[in-house]
Amino acid sequence: APSDPDLVERARAAKEKLGDKVFVLGHHYQRDEVIQFADVTGDSFKLARDAAARPEAEYIVFCGVHFMAESADILTADDQKVVLPDLAAGCSMADMATAEQVAECWDVLTEAGVAEQVVPVSYMNSSADIKAFTGRHGGTICTSSNAKRALEWAFEQGEKVLFLPDQHLGRNTAVRDMGMSLEDCVLYNPHKPGGGLTAEELRNAKMILWRGHCSVHGRFSVESVNDVRERIPGVNVLVHPECKHEVVAAADYVGSTEYIIKALEAAPAGSKWAIGTELNLVRRLANRFAAEDKEIVFLDKTVCFCSTMNRIDLPHLVWALESLADGNPVNRIEVDPETEKYAKLALERMLALP
Ligand code: 13P
Ligand code: SF4
Numbered sequence: 001a002p003s004d005p006d007l008v009e010r011a012r013a014a015k016e017k018l019g020d021k022v023f024v025l026g027h028h029y030q031r032d033e034v035i036q037f038a039d040v041t042g043d044s045f046k047l048a049r050d051a052a053a054r055p056e057a058e059y060i061v062f063c064g065v066h067f068m069a070e071s072a073d074i075l076t077a078d079d080q081k082v083v084l085p086d087l088a089a090g091c092s093m094a095d096m097a098t099a100e101q102v103a104e105c106w107d108v109l110t111e112a113g114v115a116e117q118v119v120p121v122s123y124m125n126s127s128a129d130i131k132a133f134t135g136r137h138g139g140t141i142c143t144s145s146n147a148k149r150a151l152e153w154a155f156e157q158g159e160k161v162l163f164l165p166d167q168h169l170g171r172n173t174a175v176r177d178m179g180m181s182l183e184d185c186v187l188y189n190p191h192k193p194g195g196g197l198t199a200e201e202l203r204n205a206k207m208i209l210w211r212g213h214c215s216v217h218g219r220f221s222v223e224s225v226n227d228v229r230e231r232i233p234g235v236n237v238l239v240h241p242e243c244k245h246e247v248v249a250a251a252d253y254v255g256s257t258e259y260i261i262k263a264l265e266a267a268p269a270g271s272k273w274a275i276g277t278e279l280n281l282v283r284r285l286a287n288r289f290a291a292e293d294k295e296i297v298f299l300d301k302t303v304c305f306c307s308t309m310n311r312i313d314l315p316h317l318v319w320a321l322e323s324l325a326d327g328n329p330v331n332r333i334e335v336d337p338e339t340e341k342y343a344k345l346a347l348e349r350m351l352a353l354p
Contacts, residue, residue: 003032003033003036003314004314007314007315007318008033008036008314010318010321010322011037011314011317011318011321012037014318014321014322014324014325015037015321017325018059018321018324018325020054020056020057021057021058021059021324022057022058022059022060022061022321022324023039023040023053023054023057023059023060023061024037024038024039024040024060024061024063025038025039025040025041025042025047025050025051025060025061025062025063025064025068025072026038026040026041026042026063026064027041027042027043027044027047027063027064027065027068027257027309028041028042028043028257028258028261028278028280028281029064029257029278029280029281029306029309030063030064030280030309030312031280031310031312031313031314032280032284033313033314034063034312034313034314034317035063035284037063037317037321038063040053042258043143043144043145043256043257043258043259044064044068044124044125044143044144044145044256045124045143045144045145045146045256045258046258047062047064047068047072048068048071048072048075048124048143048347048350048351049351051071051072051075051076052075052076052077055076055077055080057080058079058080058081059080059081059082059083059324059329060072060076060080060081060082060083061083061085061317061320061321061324062082062083062084062333063085063312063317064084064089064309064312065084065089065090065091065094065308065309066084066087066089066090066091066094066127066333067090067091067094067124067125067126067127067128068124069082069083069084069333070127070128070333070335070343071124071128071131071343071347072333073333073334073335073340074128074131074335074340074343074344074347075344075347081329081332081334082332082333082334083320083323083324083329083330083331083332083333084312084331084333085312085316085317085319085320085331086311086312086313086316086331087331088308088311089308089309089311089312090308091125091308092214092215092308093123093125093165093166093212093213093214093215093242094125094126094127094130094165095127096165096190096210096211096212096213097126097127097130097164097165097190097210097212098127098129098190099127099129099130099133101190102129102130102133102164102190103133104190105162105188105190105195105210106133106137108188108194108195108197108202109162109202109208111199112199112202112203113199113203114160114199114202114203117158117159117160118137118158118159118160118161118162118208119137119138119139119140119154119155119157119158119160119161119162120133120134120137120138120139120161120162120163120164121134121139121140121141121142121147121150121151121154121161121162121163121164121170122134122139122140122141122142122163122164122165122346123141123142123143123144123147123163123164123165123166123169123170124141124142124143125165125166125214126141126164126165128335128339128340128343129339129343130164130165131339131342131343131346131347132338132339132340132341132342132343132346133342134342134343134346135341135342135343135344135345135346135347135349136342136345138157138158139154139162139346139349140153140154140346140349140350140353141346141347141349141350142350143256143350144169144240144241144242144255144256144257144259145255145256145258145259146350146353147169147170147173147177147241148173148177148178149353149354150350150353151163151173151174151177151178152178153349153353153354155178159206160205160206160207160208161206161207161208162188162208162210163207163208163209163210164209164210164212165210165212166210166212166213166214166242167187167209167210167211167212167213168213168214168217168218168241168242168243168244168245168248169241169242170185170207170209170210171185171207171209171245172241172243172245172248172254173241174206174207175245176248176249176254180206180207182245184205184206184207185205185206185207185208185209186201186202186204186205186207186208186209187209187211188208188209188210188211189211190210190211191211213242214242216242216278216304216305216306217239217240217242217243217244217276217277218243218244219300219302219304220239220243220244220247220276220299220300221244221246221247222246222247222250224247224276224299224300224301225237225247225250225251225274225276225299226250227301228274228297228299232272232274232295232297234272235272235273235274235297236252236253236267236271236272236273236274237250237251237252237253237273237274237276237299238251238252238253238254238255238260238263238264238273238274238275238276239251239253239254239275239276239277239299240254240255240256240257240260240276240277241254241255241256243276247276251276257277257278257281260275260277260281260285261281261285264285264289264294264296267289267294269292269293269294270293270294271294271295272294272295272296272297273294273295273296273297274296274297274298274299275296275297275298275299276299276300278304278305278306278309279298279303279304279305280305280306280309280310282296282297282298283298286298
């Protein structure tokens with residue numbers, strides 16, 4: 001549906017009043033009605049890097065989910081205020097690893113006698129607490145666009161990696177990009193005593209994968225890949241690495257949201273694409289490239305938005321921008337200094353990856 005013209009005008013007016021005082025970041029999964037007001041759009045890596053690009057901006061409005069706003073707060077100056085237009089915009093995957101569970105996991109690794117060989121690598125999609133744990137234990141953060149480089153770095157520091165919280169990105173990167181086998185990976189289940197693993201299994205593993213996943217990307221199946229290949233002969237299947245290993249193995253190309261956009265920009269006219277990622281982005285790309293005669297379809301028959309990304313809508317954005325224009329900022333995201341110190345260490349290791 002087209003955006004409410006009254007709200008569009010209010011968002012525009014509030015942004016104009018704020019001028020350089022506000023910097024609006026928008027993740028690629030955001031709604032069209034929101035993304036039109038973003039000063040910068042990107043995947044999670046680009047947004048982490050760009051968050052600090054406007055040190056003169058007093059406010060950073062993050063149109064994305066909670067862990068992204070936390071990371072922006074960590075990476076920007078202390079006097080810059082980060083605002084998330086709806087505090088309920090979380091990420092179910094990030095919620096799958098709590099600080100308590102991860103501390104318990106480290107005890108399990110210590111008891112098995114392997115902790116000293118383990119380097120934690122945490123996906124950006126994790127809370128600031130998990131990032132701080134990662135920094136304290138000599139590890140790095142990664143995103144879907146640098147997971148391979150992060151693992152290469154980690155295996156220079158130690159013999160084993162604890163990858164959290166997305167088992168799929170961890171497994172896909174280990175097997176697809178690092179030449180490991182599925183047997184090199186074990187799954188740590190935080191809901192079972194000892195993670196459901198024996199000390200011997202932990203000693204033999206190279207990759208200890210946390211049992212977390214994205215419920216949006218988890219809906220794509222090998223069946224959906226086979227179906228689309230049958231429906232659209234010659235189709236290129238391009239999926240996000242948060243998809244299950246079987247799906248990634250059946251696809252032609254795999255990459256982050258930014259990679260997906262670049263691949264479609266470079267695609268020749270007349271080519272056909274089935275995309276396995278969040279629906280706001282796929283729809284936007286289908287509309288954008290229709291004029292260039294690139295056929296872009298969603299790799300599934302069922303509708304598949306990320307419900308928490310979708311919580312940031314135009315009414316929430318207007319409310320947040322107007323609160324800033326009025327000098328009464330709402331929904332500030334602020335990471336406590338102790339957590340920030342170690343989380344920043346882990347994030348800076350990622351930003352310094354070759
Ligand atoms: P990227 O934009 O880094 O590919 O990440 C996708 C995602 O799920 C963010 O939550
Ligand atoms: Fe989290 Fe998945 Fe939504 Fe990304 S798409 S924010 S991983 S729930």
